[in-house]
Amino acid sequence: MHTYNWAILGLGNIARKFAQDLALVPQARLHAVASRSLDKAQAFAADFGAAHAVGSYEELLAVPDIDAVYIATPHSEHYANALLCLRAGLPVLCEKAFAQNASQAQEMIQVAQAGGIFLMEAFWTRFFPAVNKALELVAAGHIGEVKHLVADFGFNTPYQPTSRLFDPALAGGSLLDVGVYPLFISQLFLGVPSEVKAVATPAPTGVDVNCAMSLAY
Amino acid sequence: MHTYNWAILGLGNIARKFAQDLALVPQARLHAVASRSLDKAQAFAADFGAAHAVGSYEELLAVPDIDAVYIATPHSEHYANALLCLRAGLPVLCEKAFAQNASQAQEMIQVAQAGGIFLMEAFWTRFFPAVNKALELVAAGHIGEVKHLVADFGFNTPYQPTSRLFDPALAGGSLLDVGVYPLFISQLFLGVPSEVKAVATPAPTGVDVNCAMSLAY
Known part of the structure; x- marks a missing residue:
């Protein structure tokens, strides 16, 4: 049985959860971690037993034997981070929101396809047992034709202009952070x-505090 | 104690429910009913013990001692029916949807105000104990500031192009029939x-089979 060597690029809270869960997967091993801070990378590597810790994303490309890179930086960085890895031939699992806009997403996909390299959005809700069961019930016709779907996702958080959630430079806003989930379920x-x-309610920074959408089919 | 003499204009299913409920109100009496069919009016009057039954809406205006008229015709007729009554000085309780558009509604209100005559939309959900309780809890601050509201209303019905629900000439469509309820709750x-x-899904007749709205505040 091959054990896959995972690298994590970007070491925030979600990366930590990912590393915790990866430890439960028999065929996976946390092999390398990359942060813009070497101290942070080393501490993270120590916590999870990763063999390699590097203090820049570029240095990660030189680490041997990486099978896949999980990108867990803020949304604003996904495009650049994914292209960096893909151009080095490294398969990528990229956190949602995949990109800041469609043209970034298209370029990421084009580069992956041109190189024949695996690229996937880390859309975990797609794999929830409850979601799979719902898909199965719908496919089997148990509820008849789906005519209408209501989906939402929200949480309460204090306004902090410089936080990832509110800073436009970090691709803040509710749509990119949690709005993608109900949109994905609809799709x-x-x-x-x-x-x-x-329609959306803007924060003082200009990003959407909330966003409501009506989709037609 | 004054007993109010009610008249009903338009004798469909909802009018029948109204008459059933009116019988439970101590201060109210079903006094007169009007249909475009005299037979239908007489049968309805017999079922509910109304003193007067007439075979046209115009004839209702000549019936003595009416305190209020409940208008229960299809949405398409509310404007004409309400103006008929208001211009005869009769107070009106008009079923929802109140009118087909804003200009009709404005004219109905203007005529009522000019004559000093009572006019009200029969928006029963406004008076549900659950709605009043929810308003009370919100006003008391029990859930904090209201930031987001989801409201919907739907039912399944077969497509019949000539039915009230699907015929554009009868002001068919989901928005005017049930969409007004979640809009009203939002307001x-x-x-x-x-x-x-x-956004809406059109029926072959052109009216909306469903309608989804996003409102910004």
Whole structure:
């Protein structure tokens, strides 16, 4: 049985959860971690037993025997981080929101396809047993034709202009952070909408504090 | 104690429910009923013990001692029916949807105000004990500031192009029939939205089979 050597690029809270879960997967091992801070990388590597810790994302490319890179930086960095890895031939699992806009996402996919390199958005809800069961029940016709779907996701957080969630430079806002989940669920069950109409409440920084959408099919 | 003499204009299913409920109200009596069919009016009057039954809406105006008229015709007729009664000086309780559009509603209100005559939309959900309790809890601050509200209403019905629900000439469509309820609940708790965006699925007749809206405040 091959054991896959994982690297993590970007070592925030979600990277920590990922590392905790990776330890439960028999065929996976945390092999390398990369942060813009070497101290942070070394501490993270020590916590999870990773063999390699580097203090820049570029240095990660020189670490031998990486099978896949999990990108866990803020949304604003996904495009650059994914291209960095893909161009070095490293398979990528990239956190949602995958990119800041469609043209970034298209370029990421093009580079992956041109190099024949695995690239995937780390959309965990797609693999929830409950979601798979719901898909199965719908496919089997148990609820008849799906005519209407309501999905939402929200949480309460204090306004902090410099935080990832509110800073436009870090691709803040509710849509990119949690709005992608209900949109994804809609797409999973109903496909690509013919029309999308949205309203949002702006934070003082300009990003959306909330966002409501109506999709037509 | 004064007993109010009610008249009903339009004798469909909802009118029948109204008459059943009116019988439970000590200060109210079903006094007159009007249909475009005299047979239907007489049968309805017999079922509910109304003193007067007439075979046209115009004839209702000649019936003595009416205190209020409940208008239960299809949405398409509310404007004409309400104006008929108001211009005869009869107070009106008009079923939802109140009118087909804003200009009709404005004219109905203007005529009522000019004549000093009572006019009200029969928006029963406004008076549900659960709605009043929710308003009370919100006003008391029990859930903090209301930031987000989800409201919907739907039912399953077969497509029949000539039915009230699907015929554009009868002001068919989901928005006027049931969409007004979640819109009203939104307005009750959050006020008038600054922006409304909607999508709809059209029936072959062109009316909306469903309608989804996102409101901004």
